[in-house]
Amino acid sequence: MSALTEQAVVSDTRQSETKAKLAELKYAIYLMRQNPLVLAGSVLVVFFVLLSLIATLVVSPDSASLLNFSRSYCWGSSTFSWTSLEAICPAGTNLPLGTDGFGRSVLDMIILAIPLDLAIAFVIVIIATAFGLAVGSVAGWVGGKFDEVVLRITDIFFAFPGLVLALVFAALFGRTIETLTIAVLLVWWPTYVRLARGQVLVEKEKTYVEALKSLGAHPSRIVLFHVIPNSIYPIIVQMSLDIGGVILTFSALMFLGFSPSPTLPELGNLASDGIGHVFTAPWLIVFPGLTILVIALAFNLVGDGLRDILDPRLRR
């Protein structure tokens, strides 16, 4: 009798699985090409990621700290004033989006801000996912007391009114990018714990898990190499949907006055520059906010489309 090792079974099923996955992928790409919105979203996402990679080449990072109050090109501007130390100019030939209160080009600052916002959003979502997968999958797999405790803790965090926890945390631990990142993480992690737990609970009941168990595979191996890869799609969808949400929340904290420095090029912080000038210099708030909107929309379009593509029930 040939020794049925876990390896043999797995490599056998894996071959047919890879084939199925490949067909799935081809079909998914076909569907994506059918759906112009997802395509537009993906193009925008790629654009923003590329832009953030070359941002420091396009605009010198020093220009964020070069405060230019000379105001020489502000002559004739309706917002020009000698009294306040501000250098807000409307759009001109070499300033496509005008300047902010520090005399810096708004367009340059937006380009400099995009990598920071994207990086923070990715960091938050990835940490939240990793934590959620770790805690959620263990809770779902083990069940019992541990599951109950994890569930109750997430219950507590779900009962918090949105921003308040992040606000209190940010107010207490100082205004640095790190504290704000942790503050947003604090709001975001329970979703992933619940999601991962739910996925593991569904997968746990399937026959392949039973087969692996009867072969004597270690639970950690089953969860890490079989259950999690099989339940990763909804988590990926959630991640891409959450990037936008995280950018919105983080920039909102910045906008509400938790920015570490008024000159930091961050989209919410740039927009907050315009609070006192909404009616006199609207470009200060319009363009950074619009950038946030477009970035969040791009990720949401991709996430929304991915959900349709990866969820066979929604394919029509």
Place this chain on the structure above:
Amino acid sequence: MIFVLFGVSAIVFYLARGFPAAFAPWAQYITFRMKPSQIDAIIKAHGFDQPLYIQYWFWLQDVFHGDWGFSNWANGLPTYNVFASRFPFTVELTIAAVIFTVAIGVPLGILSALKNNTAADHASRIIALTGYSTPSYWFAYILQLVFFYYFYTWGLPNLPSGGVISQGLSGAVPAVTGLPILDGIIAGNLAYTADAFAHVILPAFNLSFISLGYLARIVRASMLEVLKQDYIIMARSKGLSERIVIYRHALRNALIPAMTLTGLFVAGLLGGAIITETVFSWPGVGNVSLRAVFQGDSNFILLYTLVTALIIVASNLIVDVMYVFLDPRIKY
């Protein structure tokens, strides 16, 4: 449920009282006129000289006696009074925002389900996604810019940019319910009611713009689900008009998940929309909570988070109960 409330209060208590950033935690309980001996007595009475978990116990006792402490920045008024005086404004804003959300979101969802995979469907999807990709603070200022400033400069009828009531009219009617619109109606003061109504439009629309997308998507999904059911085919084969099939048979069942979502919106909004209320200088609890955070007012933060957590937990419960009531197929 009780457990959740204790958990929320313990976390906030630990954060707010354990790390007094700018003020000593008892600063909220004293006034300038107090003698050192009186201050010592207060520190003793609330357990501020004890470890944090014992302080929490003292705080719980205070709370169960109805003593939420004082808010120094609000002229030393009792925190509970500060909260109670602001809460009606949040209620009014919530009601208006939910009306907007349902009035726009549900038709949008129905439209996109009936015209599945057409231009109308795609448009509704874009509106929905744009809604929840929009930074609410930014959109609030855009609304102010367009409907207040530009309309004003173009000489069109414009909407006010903030506040609950115009300066000249404030205090014109007695505060019976605390909701300006309702007070205006009760007093029979038409000008006051109209003015209060004009003030609520922009902030309510700003709030609903973010949530109506979710609602539209949910209505669309459940409508598509329901339209595939056997009883819809039955209704059609009976020869009923499409209108009756959709509005009498399909819509009623399709709206059940939408009800759930609306319930959760109400809960979330009653917690005070911090950003919208701040931008529109709407004097609700969300606006005040931001000030309290900046002023280090742990008393208000504790009361505020506890009340909102209670609302969220209670509304989850109500939604579950409603679900059984609305959908007889569900039995517990």
